[in-house]
Amino acid sequence: MSVVEEARISLLVAEENRNEEIGSTSVLKQQTGGWKASSIILCTFIELCQCAALAGITKNLVVYLKTELLEDNVVAATHASTWTGTCFLTTLIGAYLSDSYWGNYSTICGFWIIYLSGLVILTTSASLSIMKHSAFFTFLGLYMISLGAGSIKPCLSTFGADQFDNTDRRAKAAFFSWYFLSVRVAALFASTVIVWIQENYGWTIGFSIPTLLAGIAFMVLMAGSRYYRYRKPNGSxxxxxxxxxxxxxxxxxxxxxxxxxxxxxxxxxxxxxxxxxxxxxxxxxxxxxxxxxxxxxxxxxxxxxxxxxxxxxxxxEELKSILKLLPIWVTFILFSSVCSQESSVFVEQAMVMDRSFGSFKIPPASLSSFSVLAIVVFAPIYDKKIVPVACRFTKTEGGLSHLQRAGIGLLISILAISTAAIVETKRLQIARDEDLIHQNVPVPMSIFWQIPQHVIIGIGEVFTQIGMLDFFYDQAPDSMRSLSMALALLTISLGSYVTSFILTIVNQITGWIPENLNDGHLDRFFWLVAGLCLFNLVMFVYCASRYRYKKK
Structure with missing residues (x-):
């Protein structure tokens, strides 16, 4: 560790001690925390971290694996889903170190360095001819990114919410809504601009931009250090x-x-x-x-x-709180599995559709931008229109409870995957009519037919993802906020692993997803997932009806 880094950590520890000693004074509260501090955190997350870096890699990864490493459909989709799952599995590492030893800020800074290192290795492997088709360097970079980015996730969201007093529930709820919206706006930039650059200017530039932006994000985060409130770690x-x-x-x-x-x-x-x-x-x-x-x-x-x-x-009571969350937690996994289809199976489906828009060729991964647009448009509508109407009926703040909101999203996810099945059924019918079954080529069906399934997923996320994050933060013990947020994000990890598992098992047993999708039955795979989601919704309703919220 360098002298500069040691000095920075020493200053941080001193600042944490000072905040702990006078944290109850109104002077400190006026100078730190609140929307000033949380806005810096949101801005860092929007512009750089998940926006251009992680989302820029995730959205087009399956295309990179197919074109550069020459992997087939199932292997590429499995590797992409597994890597995405690992990005969220490592949230447990960051949450543990944050709650136990380092605190949120130090944990974020430490793992951001690993994150940047992974981006540099991935970019280098895509640019140097000696490393260009090396799976070793590609996956080394990818899994360093997953370790760094995953460990940052629960700490960053908790760190932002910690900038408000525990009594200010309205501000905390608003923070999570803005936090989720900012992540999706960031993903919109990644799935359009960065994906287009990767398709048209190559992977070296396409990976360099996320690396550069993640580096700037790190500097922005540290520049706002004097405005933050720091919660001391409470032991393991x-x-x-x-x-x-x-x-x-x-x-x-x-x-x-x-x-x-x-x-x-x-x-x-x-x-x-x-x-x-x-x-x-x-x-x-x-x-x-x-x-x-x-x-x-x-x-x-x-x-x-x-x-x-x-x-x-x-x-x-801490242990009881975590145990009571687990049945609800399990039911969120399949929703995350549906969302993970956007960056894996949906992309492969788009690759065998007509991607022409005039003289412009639409990147297959860019259709996920419509789910982001749906979130950007629908999230304010939910807060401004749906919540006031719901409040008049429920007579409660927020209109819908966390679990009611999440349950609606689970129902919408069934509609999303069913829509994808209908689109694939139509695509296969066109392939048969055009005698393209034995040819691995795009069928004359516009890629824009995928828009409804992406839009519906986006609307579902407004309900389920925001409701889930707020639910886990609100119901967790104060000393386990990072751990609870890691559990929430872990559902995304397990959802990706579930996608990989289902893809592998189903294809081995049925052969529904061959290299030539025109000769397969991807529609049956979608219907299978829809059936699993329906069963999952029934289990969620049962668990949610038995859950008792903690008293304020």
């Missing part, structure tokens, strides 16, 4: 959760007291967060409450508590 959340399980198991033969006030609860400086002393005692998973039963064997000779034998009720 995984350790605290494991302590509850171990302590409860050791006391499985003890009976719970009738009065919950007799259960152990830390006071004052021993609490994990300032809100812990008022943690609501919930009836679910009552077995875990045994971890807070006080016994003589819980203390050493000096009177110190053995944390693996006695846990506070705050710790117990």
């Amino acid at each position: 959340p995984f350790t605290r959760l494991c302590q509850v399980i171990v302590a409860a198991s050791k006391k499985h033969n003890l009976s719970l007291p009738e009065n919950n006030s007799l259960l152990y609860q830390a006071k004052g400086k021993s609490t994990i967060t300032p809100d812990d002393e008022g943690f609501e005692h919930t009836p679910e998973f009552s077995f875990l409450n045994k971890a807070a039963i006080v016994s003589s064997s819980d203390f050493s000779c000096s009177g110190a508590v053995n944390p693996w034998r006695l846990c506070t009720m705050s710790q117990v």
Whole structure:
């Protein structure tokens, strides 16, 4: 580590300590945090991070793998989906380090360096002839990008929401809406401008632009450091959760007291967060409450508590909160699988359609820009039109609950994938009519027939993705916000892996997705996914109806 970097970290630690000491004063609140700080974070995310860098790689990756590494349809789609999944799987790494040791800001800065390094390697592998067709350097760069970008994701969104007081729920909800919208506006730029540059000017320039913009983003993020509020890490959340399980198991033969006030609860400086002393005692998973039963064997000779034998009720409720989220969390995975089709199977479908628009050749990956446009247009409509109408009926702030909003999006995802199946059925019919079944060539059907499926996915994301992010942030314990956001983003990872798994298994069993899609049955694959989404919606409704929101 350089002297400059050590000095920067030292200054950061000093700043965190200073914020912690006077964080409750109105002077500090006026000088840091709020929309001033969150706007810098949003701006960084829009212009550079996910916009031009990650989205610029993701949108056209399947085309790069097919044209440069000469992979077939299933292998290219599988590799693209698996890589996208890894980008979100690594969110757990960033969340763990942020909550446990480094805090959000330091974690973001550290992994951004890895992120930039991966972009440089990928760009270099695309430009140098000796490395151009090397799968090793290509995937080395890609997976360094996935490690860096994935670890940044939960920290950046949590860091932005942390700029507001816990009592300012309206501002936090507005932040998540703007955050999600900014990511999609960024993706619009990536799926149009950057994809077009990659198609027309080559991959070297096409990858250089994301690398340059990600570097500028890093400088913008650090330039705003004096405006941010910093939350100190509270120790490893995984350790605290494991302590509850171990302590409860050791006391499985003890009976719970009738009065919950007799259960152990830390006071004052021993609490994990300032809100812990008022943690609501919930009836679910009552077995875990045994971890807070006080016994003589819980203390050493000096009177110190053995944390693996006695846990506070705050710790117990932390674990309960995470366990209650898991059934809902599982149902979001298939929605993410549908969304991942946009950068994999939908692109391959577009490659065998007529991409002409006058003399202009439309890049197959650019059609995903319509889902982004749908989000940009529909998100304000939702906030300005739908929410006020819903408020009059539900009499609640926000109109729809987080889970109601997410459930509508799950329903819309079924419509999206069904639309893709109908379009593919029509495309295959044209291929048969034109006697193109045995020719791996585009059929005379305009690529613009894909617009409805992309638009419907975009509308579904306005409901499900924003509702999911706000739900996980709102229902998580204060000390586990980054971990909870990582769980939310992990659904995107698992959704991509599910897509890869289904593609591989279905093609091995049925052969529906051959190299020549004109001789395949991609429509049946879409209908299969639609059926799985319908079953998933039923499970979501069941789990959501049994979920009990935590009290404010």
